[in-house]
Amino acid sequence: MREIIFLNGKFLSKKEACISIQAQGFQYGWGVFESMRAYKGEIVYLKRHLERAKISARAIGLTIPYDESKLKKFILEAARLNGFQDAYIKLIFSKSEARVDTIILVKEYFPYSAKRYKTGLRACVSSLRQNELSFLAQHKTNNYLFYQLAYLEAKNKGFDEAIILNSRGYIAEGSRTNIFLIRDNEIFTPSLECGCLNGITRRVIFDLAKRRNININEVKLALADLYNSQEAFLTNSLIGVIPLASIEKKMFRGRRNNYSLSDIFIKGYKSLLKI
Known part of the structure; x- marks a missing residue:
């Protein structure tokens, strides 16, 4: 065609x-x-x-x-x-x-398989750092080299995604995604002040959480917070919501035990789209 x-x-x-x-x-x-x-x-x-x-x-x-x-x-x-x-x-x-x-x-568009939405993606920590003080971090500009280099770094290491920290060492976002962490049945995500894009699907997750009376904490998250989480998931407008299976060598326990609070949002998002 x-x-x-x-x-x-x-x-x-x-x-x-x-x-x-x-x-x-x-x-x-x-x-x-x-x-x-x-x-x-x-x-x-x-x-x-x-x-x-x-x-x-x-x-x-x-x-x-x-x-x-x-x-x-x-x-x-x-x-x-x-x-x-x-x-x-x-x-x-x-x-x-x-x-x-x-x-x-x-x-x-060729979406991930149903199996991949169960097993999740693998991520590494990027060597690049987000400038959270720049207003450009809040906008998707055509100068996208920073994110492309972070993504290529991850792919060259055999990972699916790169997690980017800001200049102060807090988690900002993925090279192509927003990130949510789950610890002790609480959900956390980097605040916008950390330099992440206010993604469309990120906002939909907040809508879904509100409907289910689930609170999402927008806070500063250190890398240790990610390593100490039981689960994590990633969002963007193409993939929707998908689990993060691991960060570097750390596997998330929630995926291993076949229990996932992430599934509430994965299934909820698909239900909205009627996929």
Whole structure:
């Protein structure tokens, strides 16, 4: 099937879709993006993604050239034209010489197997450190090299994900995920002040917890807190919610004993999406 890309109001083939190499977005990563999942013709939490994109664009001095209703129409049409039942959609706003380029990319998405959602992912601690004092930590900018290098470091070591600490040694987030820890039936997650992105799925976890009268503690978490947890799980807009099986050589006891508070959120999230 031919790949269709949306660029500045037009649906084009991959060969036709071009941007200027003089653009500030190309040269400096001046722009923002959102990663979304389309499932059975529905864009998961589209409104929340569009709201965050607008806030992030404004924070770095960009004005999005389309209103929310038009963007929704373009995204749905791009998903339809590419024809995937399960798709990864990337919405990009990038500074050009005289405008803000709007780009929508659609790729087929291959989710983890049901078995992987039971066994979980393996993570290491990244050697890179997040600057929690920078306002950019709160936004998904197109200059994503920091996170890409952290992820590649993990993959090169044979892990699935990298856990990033901030400059003060507290846990910030994963290279592609937010992280939640479970200890003595209490749930903890890094506060936003620690330098983590306020992920869309992170916020959904708070919604699910509130419905079930489960408290989530937003706090500063040291690496020792992670090692001393019985369980942990990771979230993002593509994978949803998935257990963290281990950090370095430490296996989480909750997974070994076939008991998991994480399952409440894994199953709850899938129920919301009707997956």
